[in-house]
Amino acid sequence: MATFQSLPGFREFYPDDLSRRKHIFDLWRRTAHTFGFAEYDAPVLEPLELYKAKSGDEIEAQLFSFTDKGGREVALRPEMTPTVCRLVGAKASALKRPIKWFSIAEFYRYERMQKGRGRCFFQFNADIFGEPGPEAEIELIALLIQCLAAFGLMEDDFYVRLSDRNLWFYYLEALGLDEPRIRGVLGAVDKYEKYGDDAFKGYTEQFGELEAGVKAKVLAFLQIKTLAALEQTLASLGSDKLVARLADWKKLLGGLEAMGLGRFIAVDLGVVRGLAYYTGFVFEAFDRKGELRALAGGGRYDDLVEKLGGPALPAVGFAIGDMTFALLLEQRGLMPAFVQAPDVYCVIGGEAGRRAAFADIHALRAAGRRVDYPMKEVAFGKQFKAAADSGAKLALIYGDDEVAKGVVKIRDLTDRTEHEVPRDQAVAAVRDFFSAE
Numbered sequence: 409m410a411t412f413q414s415l416p417g418f419r420e421f422y423p424d425d426l427s428r429r430k431h432i433f434d435l436w437r438r439t440a441h442t443f444g445f446a447e448y449d450a451p452v453l454e455p456l457e458l459y460k461a462k463s464g465d466e467i468e469a470q471l472f473s474f475t476d477k478g479g480r481e482v483a484l485r486p487e488m489t490p491t492v493c494r495l496v497g498a499k500a501s502a503l504k505r506p507i508k509w510f511s512i513a514e515f516y517r518y519e520r521m522q523k524g525r526g527r528c529f530f531q532f533n534a535d536i537f538g539e540p541g542p543e544a545e546i547e548l549i550a551l552l553i554q555c556l557a558a559f560g561l562m563e564d565d566f567y568v569r570l571s572d573r574n575l576w577f578y579y580l581e582a583l584g585l586d587e588p589r590i591r592g593v594l595g596a597v598d599k600y601e602k603y604g605d606d607a608f609k610g611y612t613e614q615f616g617e618l619e620a621g622v623k624a625k626v627l628a629f630l631q632i633k634t635l636a637a638l639e640q641t642l643a644s645l646g647s648d649k650l651v652a653r654l655a656d657w658k659k660l661l662g663g664l665e666a667m668g669l670g671r672f673i674a675v676d677l678g679v680v681r682g683l684a685y686y687t688g689f690v691f692e693a694f695d696r697k698g699e700l701r702a703l704a705g706g707g708r709y710d711d712l713v714e715k716l717g718g719p720a721l722p723a724v725g726f727a728i729g730d731m732t733f734a735l736l737l738e739q740r741g742l743m744p745a746f747v748q749a750p751d752v753y754c755v756i757g758g759e760a761g762r763r764a765a766f767a768d769i770h771a772l773r774a775a776g777r778r779v780d781y782p783m784k785e786v787a788f789g790k791q792f793k794a795a796a797d798s799g800a801k802l803a804l805i806y807g808d809d810e811v812a813k814g815v816v817k818i819r820d821l822t823d824r825t826e827h828e829v830p831r832d833q834a835v836a837a838v839r840d841f842f843s844a845e
């Protein structure tokens with residue numbers, strides 16, 4: 409017989425897996441609420457056009473796309489950003505400011521599979537619209553950090569690498585490069601960590617060898633690790649744009665320091681982000697040991713809402729992926745073991761006992777208690793073992809003796825004490841037990 413398997417890179421969630429996923433989503437959602445973000449959702453299938461030339465070549469090449477029965481070119485969403493821009497853009501004037509939105513949703517990219525990367529994955533997306541200054545970045549980077557710290561991860565577990573595409577632009581402009589060349593250098597910077605000097609191949613093919621003096625400055629810029637070093641490097645260039653940009657950096661880092669989050673941040677100009685739409689600050693979160701792929705990524709994208717037909721609306725946001733994040737939690741022993749324990753397990757003898765038990769079982773469940781019982785008649789000893797194994801706090805016993813006496817025996821499975829209550833008081837006794845807990 410043929411066995412059907414899921415498609416490569418797609419995941420199935422057995423109950424234990426789903427418990428872990430749910431735990432992660434619940435805490436992300438709760439954290440977003442504490443920051444005053446409102447939740448939204450949107451379609452999984454979108455017009456292909458939404459991603460073409462907007463998300464960038466890499467994502468475009470990874471799209472799951474097809475023609476639907478109505479002849480439309482469509483794609484499974486690879487990311488949320490273009491979609492949320494459309495949503496906000498369509499109602500921008502009616503939305504209460506600041507627009508702080510989040511979502512938890514599934515995405516699809518036809519990627520080469522590796523540890524922490526699949527073809528379908530979940531992201532927590534958070535974005536702020538309508539705020540041009542670094543105040544929005546402060547809020548979002550603080551949220552990103554708290555979304556990881558809420559699980560018990562600390563500054564020696566993860567950090568956020570902070571960079572700035574504007575700063576790169578102004579710097580390279582001050583070094584005499586035009587816009588196409590600047591984009592070429594940024595493409596090389598994006599790949600430099602992975603490929604070393606080979607990262608400049610694309611640039612050389614397009615524009616010829618990058619002038620040695622400029623290249624040395626680019627490589628030195630990549631090494632900068634502090635705001636002080638950044639100021640020192642830029643001081644001599646006499647560019648007003650760079651001076652103004654440094655003021656934004658100070659505001660951003662100062663705000664995060666004041667929140668006590670400076671210890672999570674690393675100035676790192678090696679991050680420029682592959683997605684096409686970023687315009688200013690960009691950031692990525694990584695595990696400190698550097699063993700895993702990115703946990704999260706984001707940045708400012710001030711032009712995208714307008715490019716997608718909305719009003720001019722500055723925007724900044726990030727997304728955390730669930731796969732690398734779950735790996736990190738497992739590695740650090742921070743993924744709780746999930747036990748699906750009932751509150752009450754009923755031990756039942758004979759048909760009369762079953763009928764008596766059923767009335768109470770249903771009443772307890774309707775009152776919100778988790779109640780389990782053996783579906784078929786089983787020996788008493790086995791039932792007591794099942795009750796103990798289930799993790800329930802109480803066993804309710806409906807044996808022949810109890811039924812004859814018109815009582816229910818209640819056993820506390822933690823301290824093994826027992827007492828009897830009249831049948832019509834069993835539900836109230838269980839309620840009292842749990843309300844006293």
Ligand code: HAM
Nearest residue numbers: 487489519525526529702703704705706725726727729
């Ligand atoms: P991204 O860097 O492409 O950004 O993805 C963000 C995170 O999603 C990654 O750091 C990673 O954890 C996870 N991720 C991405 N691709 C995969 C994959 N194939 N398998 C597993 N996890 C993956 C964006 O998507 C931007 N739209 C984020 C954003 C929101 N920017 C502004 N607002």
